[in-house]
Amino acid sequence: MKKLKGLLLLSLASYSLQAQSFIPAYQTRANQVTQTNITNLLQDFANLGVKTTGSTANTNTLNWLKAKYQTFGYDASQISEDIFTYGSTTSKNLVITKTGTVYPNIYVIICGHYDTITGPGVSDNGSGTSILLEAARILKDVPTEYSVKFIHFSGEEQGLVGSTHYVNNVVFSNNVRQLNLKVVFNIDQVGGKITNPSNTIVCESDQSSAGGTANNAPSLAMTQQLANCTTLYSPLQTTMSNAYASDYVPFEAKGDIITGFYETPVSGNQHTANDTFANIDPTYVFNVGKAAVGALQHFAVASSVLGTKESDSNKLESIKIYPNPAKDVLNVEIPSNIRNFSVEINDMSGKLISAFENERKINVSKLSKGVYMCTVKSDGEAITKKVIIDK
Incomplete structure (x- = not known):
């Protein structure tokens, strides 16, 4: 994620929140996020090195992600690559699609970038990457009314290059919309800081004039729902904020509804060699993961009935x-x-x-x-x- 711009933290109490019902099946699935899985994914991400867009490490990370989805049972028809160029280099966004049962042509996007700058980027953004993987694993065979796209963007650190390419060439083609989106849920830099543990997560909404203001109110309403899901399905508290320069911005500029998670307090390790596994708080990432799985089920309207193969938490x-x-x-x-x-x-x-x-x-x-x-x-x-x- 880029340097924060115009950060304005607002108390959740400032908003009139619409009540959401607690769904036991959603909690059961949120509880299937495991600390062990999160920790192992973060360590694996760290071991892949500095993932500068277009580098060998960047490509290796893409292949690691693809292998994870194949292990989860996603087949070739669900896994696609969106190729783009940045200067003289080429990189790829990874897109995994899970088809909805009622609205197959309306998509909930959950996304996060996997490229880094200086260090291994375990918080920025191995944390979001790990949470996307856990959510995809848990929801693989769970029916959802809306289709879900799990998207791992590259080129974020060079100015949202990958996500901009995806919006301009996949969501739109020749400025004609090809994909109808319900919401774009971005997770970027939620690693926390081991020396300053936190029990609060920032929920981000569109408060800008980018692409017009018609999507501001729907974004705020969706972010209120994100905050509600967080307190329903995880032990975290919430704070509301504006969106920053991360991968939801190209969607925002085209009028789509966005929301997202970001850590608080900010570790300060982003974009440095100190963004390592040793400096993050895996328990914080685990708790954000539970909140994300709860919210994703709500956004995509997952089944409220547990399948025969679904089990409770470790x-x-x-x-x-x-x-x-x-x-x-x-x-x-x-x-x-x-x-x-x-x-x-x-x-x-x-x-x-x-x-x-x-x-x-x-x-x-x-x-x-x-x-x-x-x-x-x-x-x-x-x-x-x-x-x-x-x-």
Whole structure:
């Protein structure tokens, strides 16, 4: 995401919110976002390096994304590439389409960019990328009334090049609209900051005159719905703000309705070599993921009845590991129905430091000051959380 422009944070209480009903099936699916999956995706994204548009790392990331969708069960007819040029280089947007049952020709777009500038860009925008992947995995076989497009844009950091190309050549062709859009839901830089944990997410709406003002009120209404879904299906609180220079802007300029998520407080690591896995808050990304899955179901009108293959969340997700930061002892609070479990402490490179069986008080007094990953495993399931050791 670009440097923020004209940021205006407004209390959600300033708006008259229309009540939305809580749908248990939506919560069940939101709970299927797992901390382990989010953490693994963020680490994988980090390991792919600096993903400058048109670079080998950028192409490798595109191929990694495609492989993920194939693993989820999306077939070749659902996966497409939108090729564009930037200067002397070529890059691609990745588009995955899930067809709606009632309105197959009206689309909900959920999007985020995967290119970076200086560093690996784990917050900007590995965080949004990871959430899109989790949402697509969970909703793969869930009927939705509206069609959904999961779009991973490249070229965002060079001035919204990829998303502008997509709008001008796919959504429109020769200035004639080809795709009817219900809403564009953009997720950019929601990694948080490990040294300053947050329980609030910014919900963004169109408050500009770009492309006219007719889409401003519908955007605000849609963003109110996004905020409602956030508080319904995640533990996060919400703050309202204007939209910035991210991939929803080309859609906004053509009159489409936009909304989006952005972190608060801003980490300040974006566009630097410090935008690494070690500096983000994976728990924050996990909670934003739950909010996003809840909101996406609402926007696309997902089935309110659970399918026979749908299950509830990983039973380990309720585990608490504290204090964090810790000094000498790390407590692992395990649900009473879990009798056998293991705990592993790894450094940020993945090296195993220590392992324990069925221990709820972990001695960390000999660990050096720094950030570690604590993984709890039981009956084939696992949960990983980042912990800070502070002497």
